[in-house]
Amino acid sequence: MDILYKVFIEPFVFMGEAPDLLIQTLWEGLVSGVLYALIALGFVLIFKASGVFNFAQGIMVVFAALTLVGLYERGVPAFLALILAVLVMLVLAVVVERVVLRPLVNQPDIILFMATFGLTYFLIGFGELIFGGNPKEMITDALFLPQGTSEVDMLGGMVRFQHLDIAAAIIASIMIGLLAVFFSKTRIGRALRAVADSHKAALSVGISLNQIWVIVWFAAGIVALVAGIMWGARSGVSFSLQIIALKALPVLILGGFTSIPGAIIGGLIIGVGEKIGEFYWGPLVGGGIETWLAYVIALLFLLYRPQGLFGEKIIERI
Amino acid sequence: MSFRKFGLGLVAATLLAGTALPAFAQDSVYVPLFTYRTGAFAGSGIPIADGMHDYLQMLNERDGGIGGVKLVLEECETGYDTKKGVECYESVKGKNPVIVNPWSTGITLPLIPRASVDKIPILSMAYGLSASARGDIFPWIFNPPATYWDGMSMIVKYIGEKEGGLEKLKGKKLGFLHLDAAFGKEPIPLLQELAKQYGFEVALYPVAAQDMQNQSSQWLSVRRDRPDYMVMWGWGAMNGAAVKEAVRSGYPMDKFYSVWWPGEDDARAGGAGAKGFKMLNWHAVGADLPALKDIQKHVVDKGLSKAPKDKVGELLYNRGIYNSLLIAEGIAQAQKVTGKKVVTGEDVRRGMENIKLDPVRLKELGLEGFTDPMTLTCTDHNSHSAAFMQEWDGSKWVKISEPIKPMTEQVRAQLDAAAKDYADKNPGWPKRSERCDNQS
Numbered sequence: 096m097d098i099l100y101k102v103f104i105e106p107f108v109f110m111g112e113a114p115d116l117l118i119q120t121l122w123e124g125l126v127s128g129v130l131y132a133l134i135a136l137g138f139v140l141i142f143k144a145s146g147v148f149n150f151a152q153g154i155m156v157v158f159a160a161l162t163l164v165g166l167y168e169r170g171v172p173a174f175l176a177l178i179l180a181v182l183v184m185l186v187l188a189v190v191v192e193r194v195v196l197r198p199l200v201n202q203p204d205i206i207l208f209m210a211t212f213g214l215t216y217f218l219i220g221f222g223e224l225i226f227g228g229n230p231k232e233m234i235t236d237a238l239f240l241p242q243g244t245s246e247v248d249m250l251g252g253m254v255r256f257q258h259l260d261i262a263a264a265i266i267a268s269i270m271i272g273l274l275a276v277f278f279s280k281t282r283i284g285r286a287l288r289a290v291a292d293s294h295k296a297a298l299s300v301g302i303s304l305n306q307i308w309v310i311v312w313f314a315a316g317i318v319a320l321v322a323g324i325m326w327g328a329r330s331g332v333s334f335s336l337q338i339i340a341l342k343a344l345p346v347l348i349l350g351g352f353t354s355i356p357g358a359i360i361g362g363l364i365i366g367v368g369e370k371i372g373e374f375y376w377g378p379l380v381g382g383g384i385e386t387w388l389a390y391v392i393a394l395l396f397l398l399y400r401p402q403g404l405f406g407e408k409i410i411e412r413i
Numbered sequence: 414m415s416f417r418k419f420g421l422g423l424v425a426a427t428l429l430a431g432t433a434l435p436a437f438a439q440d441s442v443y444v445p446l447f448t449y450r451t452g453a454f455a456g457s458g459i460p461i462a463d464g465m466h467d468y469l470q471m472l473n474e475r476d477g478g479i480g481g482v483k484l485v486l487e488e489c490e491t492g493y494d495t496k497k498g499v500e501c502y503e504s505v506k507g508k509n510p511v512i513v514n515p516w517s518t519g520i521t522l523p524l525i526p527r528a529s530v531d532k533i534p535i536l537s538m539a540y541g542l543s544a545s546a547r548g549d550i551f552p553w554i555f556n557p558p559a560t561y562w563d564g565m566s567m568i569v570k571y572i573g574e575k576e577g578g579l580e581k582l583k584g585k586k587l588g589f590l591h592l593d594a595a596f597g598k599e600p601i602p603l604l605q606e607l608a609k610q611y612g613f614e615v616a617l618y619p620v621a622a623q624d625m626q627n628q629s630s631q632w633l634s635v636r637r638d639r640p641d642y643m644v645m646w647g648w649g650a651m652n653g654a655a656v657k658e659a660v661r662s663g664y665p666m667d668k669f670y671s672v673w674w675p676g677e678d679d680a681r682a683g684g685a686g687a688k689g690f691k692m693l694n695w696h697a698v699g700a701d702l703p704a705l706k707d708i709q710k711h712v713v714d715k716g717l718s719k720a721p722k723d724k725v726g727e728l729l730y731n732r733g734i735y736n737s738l739l740i741a742e743g744i745a746q747a748q749k750v751t752g753k754k755v756v757t758g759e760d761v762r763r764g765m766e767n768i769k770l771d772p773v774r775l776k777e778l779g780l781e782g783f784t785d786p787m788t789l790t791c792t793d794h795n796s797h798s799a800a801f802m803q804e805w806d807g808s809k810w811v812k813i814s815e816p817i818k819p820m821t822e823q824v825r826a827q828l829d830a831a832a833k834d835y836a837d838k839n840p841g842w843p844k845r846s847e848r849c850d851n852q853s
């Protein structure tokens with residue numbers, strides 16, 4: 096009975112007793128969730144256009160952030176470094192299309208997936224060669240990202256809002272909104288959706304697959320840069336950041352591999368779910384459940400909706 | 414294949430082999446250095462690797478090696494990965510290494526049973542299996558100058574003194590933020606024993622390696638549990654991220670303590686708010702000592718170091734120097750006790766048991782005041798030396814305490830039990846038969 100009380104009653108009693116901590120936990124979960132969504136978005140963009148699960152998205156986050164910080168450390172002014180980092184992601188997109196995707200066109204998806212593994216290890220080695228393996232601090236001040244904390248008294252307690260987290264949530268939301276508009280309202284966006292529906296049909300109406308792939312990898316590169324700046328500002332820029340990208344996997348399982356709204360909703364559910372789970376139920380098993388809880392949440396969804404919340408239902412005739 | 418092509422291939426292969434392998438001369442000893450300049454833990458690994466390499470390189474450049482014998486140095490990149498570390502060990506053991514430094518508790522553990530078979534001493538400097546301090550049970554393993562259990566007891570002792578006595582810890586809560594790996598879990602048994610003894614409560618906050626830079630949940634839990642003190646056992650990017658999160662969550666930094674692994678970069682990550690963060694240390698920071706000046710002159714200025722000039726003398730760089738000081742002393746003592754110039758792993762094991770770093774010896778080495786005196790014997794492979802507390806003042810570490818001795822009584826009983834337990838759980842664990850030159 097004691098265990099039942101601890102699992103089903105005590106956490107809710109504690110939520111009621113300390114509502115400020117509940118708000119704080121929800122806020123932290125939301126911020127993490129928005130950042131997970133941003134990383135997941137990079138995966139979705141590439142998967143939609145080419146059917147490739149880009150394993151390299153995580154290292155692209157680190158590589159983009161390291162490029163920015165590395166250029167700044169070499170004396171390039173912050174905003175010029177930002178522009179140059181964007182250009183580097185464009186060059187990367189072109190190189191990936193020319194060297195990896197084009198030669199492998201019409202190969203099974205698993206071959207392309209394996210190619211992104213290769214790309215991951217190339218970028219790790221190349222990044223370490225150019226920028227070294229030392230963790231670096233994100234150039235928060237130089238980019239005029241806000242610092243500091245606002246402490247708000249509410250519900251008989253106090254909730255702390257980091258200005259950086261507020262900025263991260265706003266910037267990530269704007270970014271997601273812009274991408275949604277870009278893909279639904281612009282000509283290129285429509286072309287991308289056409290490619291996602293059918294490569295052959297898209298080719299038959301004159302859409303260049305190569306061009307679309309460059310655009311989509313570039314868009315994923317920009318998303319990676321923004322995610323790298325935000326995560327880097329929170330906890331430093333190091334190669335261990337790429338592991339956080341694995342958190343995008345449950346987000347994708349939950350939201351669907353092809354849905355931008357799915358990535359957003361999935362990110363928020365995973366972010367909030369893991370924080371609430373760790374905070375209220377983690378102590379029952381000695382803590383540290385956050386690492387696997389996201390996958391459990393995603394698997395539960397998978398049982399009932401294999402295509403994810405917003406994924407397309409695949410009906411194959413046999 | 415034509416004879417010409419075969420010949421060309423042979424020449425090319427020979428040239429490649431020649432560049433890939435270090436040159437072994439008969440009057441040299443081979444010292445492999447297990448390092449990690451890549452991966453998630455490179456932030457800690459790089460300065461340590463630089464310090465280790467530069468001190469030994471300096472001995473080569475300045476003195477022609479040790480006792481007239483050149484040191485052949487070769488790094489093996491482990492990435493702080495146990496599997497890769499064991500691969501490194503397997504790849505170097507055929508080259509007759511005189512000592513191996515795993516630089517990871519996870520790598521040290523699988524090497525412990527191999528060391529006595531391969532006759533290669535293992536130096537796990539202030540990390541690894543605490544119980545391996547018992548030289549009578551682990552003759553091939555050395556973990557000076559203090560074990561993790563010593564470190565934990567020193568932190569508890571220091572906090573107790575701050576409170577006005579260890580008995581005042583009763584009813585207090587101590588949070589333990591640790592890497593969820595062999596290294597981070599190592600001091601937990603002692604911490605729980607001390608908690609029982611002094612009546613304080615322990616709250617554990619494990620941090621998985623993949624969440625090292627995503628610690629907001631742990632610090633939310635800290636806010637919920639309100640521990641009176643926080644103690645950290647972190648490594649790599651975890652340390653800097655923890656300092657940042659502590660500042661973000663408003664935890665009082667003067668109550669945040671760490672074992673001896675954070676470096677300056679980790680403390681800097683917290684910005685001005687990190688002021689007051691404390692950690693244990695047992696050696697000097699800075700580059701003013703004669704040996705460090707020699708490193709500048711003979712290694713750094715000649716472009717033989719990978720370290721940026723401004724990093725020479727930083728905490729983890731000097732930690733690497735301390736590690737190599739032990740290696741060098743082990744070799745020098747081995748030459749002394751055996752009368753040989755070119756020593757083997759078996760000789761260096763004997764040499765390690767004869768290390769006596771007293772003020773006179775430290776002065777001879779150009780390291781006067783670098784660290785407190787330390788002696789190893791056949792039975793004591795650790796010395797259980799004192800460490801001091803230092804505090805981050807916003808730009809540098811400042812020593813804030815006299816040497817803190819470990820709580821030997823409590824640690825000793827636990828350590829003996831753990832060493833016996835290790836031997837019992839490994840059937841056929843050999844009874845020490847190795848020669849002893851220094852019983853006392």
